Amino acid sequence: MLKRVFTKEVAGMRQNQHRWYRSVPPLALIPALYLVFLVSAFFPLPSAAIEPPTALAAYDTPNDPGGSITLTWELSPNDRIPEIGEEPGVLLLTYGILRSPHPQTGFNEIDIVLPGISEYTDDTADDGVSFYYIVEARGDDRSTALTPVVGPVKASGQVFDTRKTVLLIFMILFGGSVLFLIQRARAGKELYIRPIPGLAAVDEAIGRATEMGRPILFVPGLGVAGDVATLAAFTMLGRIAHKTAEYQTNVRVPCYDPMVMTIAQDVVKSAYLDAGYPDMYKEDDVFFVTQDQFSYVAAVNGLMIREKPATNFYIGKFYAESLILAETGNIAGSIQIAGTDEIIQIPFFVAACDYTLIGEELYAASAYLSREPPLLGTLKGQDWGKAAMMILIVLGVLAATFGWNAFVDFFATQ
């Protein structure tokens, strides 16, 4: 490519050897040149040839898995939109990205970039290999101009994404505070938990089912085993199954996900074993239904209408089926307790259920029901986290209001 440009320049010089001014007397040129100087001073002509972009820089793309080099440059003076009525001169058509493993030769075009863009990411660079780059400005008159060569640059993958530093700091602080509070609770420190009506009603609901001689229905939702709401559902199911084993009541768990089913079976089995009634556990009480949303709803609704459970628990991830389930349970006359992290579904549960666990109440169930010190410690840790968030929000509002951008930028993540 460099060779091609040099050849063009030499050819242009040769063409310019025989020109009209060679026949004009030299003294007559002085006033003519002066006139040209004056005119050009007051009415500058657009540049005759394209100019290259400036300040070309190439560096390993930060916070990436590797195999990528980023180029940045300042736009060529010809990369512009002419004003109305202005003589446009030479306008930039594209930027060519040229790459070579050697500084002098072997430059090949790897891509083209449209005008107005001053950054390019080369995703085809091999890790650990040195590359050199040139950006070529290409004008609408077919003229070209090259930037100086930049390099060598090597691509490499990063181990830590620096954009997530603030999140890591917060995670460490939060995790540390939770562990500290668990230790404190284990040491015998009394920790207060506010009354949560939805959880306080669990015992009452199980007692009602025992008195009526009807089963309890526990619906773990449409989540998979890895969802945090489903994890919360498992812990609550464990506590409920423990109590149903003590009260000799049946708990039915229809599952949408087969992996959730296998874990739920283990949870209920362990709870029955823990309560001292392993013989009461029936594997068929925790069963797989289907992985189709509305077929699942139809099956669970049918179960509610046929078996008329005394109490329904809806704990986990729920979507459009939440209201259909809760209204059917309401028609069947069951006491209903619901909790989900799907914020859009919460109003439906509030409308149709007797008790709804809102927000973090969903995750407080195990601590609330068991009152075990380590679990109370985690609950208190959540409160500390919320307090820290509130303070940071107030500070953020003040910082944004008074233009303290360093504080605001520190919390910016991508």
Add this chain to the structure above:
Amino acid sequence: MKREVPLIITMVTGLFLALQYYSPHRLSAHIYETLMDWLIIVGVFAIMLGILGLLRQHTDKLKTRERNWPYSIALLVGLFGMVILGFWGQGMGSPFVQAYFTVLNPVQATMFALLAFYIASAAYRSFRGRSVLASILLISAIIVMLGRVPLGEIIWPTVKIGSITIPGVTAISDWLLNVPNLAAKRAIYVGLGLGGAATALKVVLGIEAPHLRG
């Protein structure tokens, strides 16, 4: 050992996945993808377990002539019927796809359509102005519903009297959704985020393992 080994596996995997989020490196992404592949494989075996459990449950119901046993016939016919139809190909016009679009799809649509009636009955119960708070909810709901439809702006338009602008129903509805409603939603999101993190921490550190009790 029966309890310790699963706890150690949970802890190691959980800590890796938590730290993996902070690392963009290829090796980290590769291990993550491998773990996700394992999850799919385990999921496939779990589906087989689930279907076997379902079959056992319903064949037992048939054998013992348990109450509502005819429903079990419907389930088994549907399950095996679709499997058998699947052997005739799965392209458009095949018996499998025909059965899907003419039986399963309308049934699903019917279930979903029930939602409209349930929304009406739930809304009727929720929006009764029995207390001050319920009345505020009722008024807010009416404003938001009016603000979401073009007719609302015709009934209650924005009016300008000199330099004073009296907002219309759309503007008030937008304010209700974007200010008090969004503030409450964000508060719930913060609680959910911290609660979720604490729950994950409990599981990873083995503080809570309901499937390993006993």
